[in-house]
Amino acid sequence: MDPYCHYDNPQFDSDLDFKLVVSEIRRGLRIQEFDYELPEEYIAQEPLAERDQSRLLILDKANGNIEHRRFLDIVEYLKQDDLLVLNDTRVVATRLRGNKHTGAAVEALLLKQVGDNRWQAMVKPGRRVPVGTEVVFGDGELTAVAVERLDDGGRILEFFCEGDCDDAIARLGEVPLPPYICKRLEDRERYQTVYAHEGGSAAAPTAGLHFTAQVFDALRSKGIDWTFITLHVGIGTFRPVRVENIYEHEMHAESVFIGEASVEKINSCKGRIICVGTTTARALESAAVAKGKVAPMCGETRLFITPGYDFKIVDALVTNYHMPRSTLLVLISAFAGRDLIMKAYHEALKEHYRFLSFGDAMFIK
Numbered sequence: 177m178d179p180y181c182h183y184d185n186p187q188f189d190s191d192l193d194f195k196l197v198v199s200e201i202r203r204g205l206r207i208q209e210f211d212y213e214l215p216e217e218y219i220a221q222e223p224l225a226e227r228d229q230s231r232l233l234i235l236d237k238a239n240g241n242i243e244h245r246r247f248l249d250i251v252e253y254l255k256q257d258d259l260l261v262l263n264d265t266r267v268v269a270t271r272l273r274g275n276k277h278t279g280a281a282v283e284a285l286l287l288k289q290v291g292d293n294r295w296q297a298m299v300k301p302g303r304r305v306p307v308g309t310e311v312v313f314g315d316g317e318l319t320a321v322a323v324e325r326l327d328d329g330g331r332i333l334e335f336f337c338e339g340d341c342d343d344a345i346a347r348l349g350e351v352p353l354p355p356y357i358c359k360r361l362e363d364r365e366r367y368q369t370v371y372a373h374e375g376g377s378a379a380a381p382t383a384g385l386h387f388t389a390q391v392f393d394a395l396r397s398k399g400i401d402w403t404f405i406t407l408h409v410g411i412g413t414f415r416p417v418r419v420e421n422i423y424e425h426e427m428h429a430e431s432v433f434i435g436e437a438s439v440e441k442i443n444s445c446k447g448r449i450i451c452v453g454t455t456t457a458r459a460l461e462s463a464a465v466a467k468g469k470v471a472p473m474c475g476e477t478r479l480f481i482t483p484g485y486d487f488k489i490v491d492a493l494v495t496n497y498h499m500p501r502s503t504l505l506v507l508i509s510a511f512a513g514r515d516l517i518m519k520a521y522h523e524a525l526k527e528h529y530r531f532l533s534f535g536d537a538m539f540i541k
Contacts, residue, residue, distance in 0.1 A: 220534035257447025260402035270349030274313035376408035383453035448491035
């Protein structure tokens with residue numbers, strides 16, 4: 177039995193014994209235990225031509241068995257009473273590259289529109305963009321002034337141009353790819369899921385990038401249903417864990433919406449609840465009110481799922497491969513056990529899977 181796994185263990189005589197062991201694990205669990213070597217050549221720099229032709233590692237958490245398939249084959253592992261839950265957030269963040277009047281380069285990542293021509297943004301280098309600084313983008317057709325400094329180090333930027341500032345931002349902006357992707361993405365929609373709908377994310381829920389109309393047709397033919405929730409992925413998803421003890425890490429807040437129709441489907445599901453992505457898993461567990469039951473939710477979550485967590489909703493998980501020492505790797509280790517996840521990751525590396533946002537997938541069942 178993996179000591180990091182939360183499942184029932186017959187060696188414990190009482191709940192108190194189990195809680196004491198979990199408490200001991202919590203005191204000693206270090207981020208180094210979620211580290212692995214990821215060579216740069218394994219980090220996918222662009223998506224495949226066909227979304228559903230990515231590779232799929234099947235991991236059985238009950239017996240540790242591993243299979244290698246293609247993503248389109250996932251339908252073979254699903255049953256008629258299963259319910260897929262997907263995150264329909266849409267990436268709205270935009271990266272702009274400009275210069276101050278001194279010529280110094282400035283990069284602005286626009287995260288959320290907060291008023292007419294005003295955006296919440298992260299700027300780089302932040303120390304050189306105090307309130308009052310003007311930045312010019314393009315050939316001078318668009319300018320922005322930092323009008324406020326936020327507690328998280330970000331800025332409120334107010335934009336000015338002769339025409340429509342939103343049009344100028346859309347024309348000059350780039351897709352805000354994660355920092356480990358160095359290749360420019362020509363087709364912006366390849367960093368969106370095919371079902372993306374609710375704008376608000378700084379990053380894509382990448383486990384959903386593998387789904388296509390063909391996959392949904394195959395699900396429908398087998399009588400497998402699905403539903404959508406929304407979790408807007410924040411910029412904090414790229415921030416590393418900087419503390420040694422993972423339980424001292426402060427999780428960033430992300431907005432969640434789970435409507436009545438989805439709640440009804442989830443609560444009446446007779447099969448497995450299969451979450452597409454860690455964002456979906458985090459949203460559902462944040463809305464859990466009992467084993468197998470969720471309530472409607474419209475708010476924020478700071479839930480950090482770590483080993484020892486008692487999953488109330490998630491039965492199976494579709495996920496990509498995550499960065500070493502990340503909160504996402506900790507989450508899937510809580511779900512399937514750290515040792516089993518590390519075994520699967522080492523197998524994926526041996527078999528030359530593609531890692532991270534544009535990489536291949538894993539189905540943990």
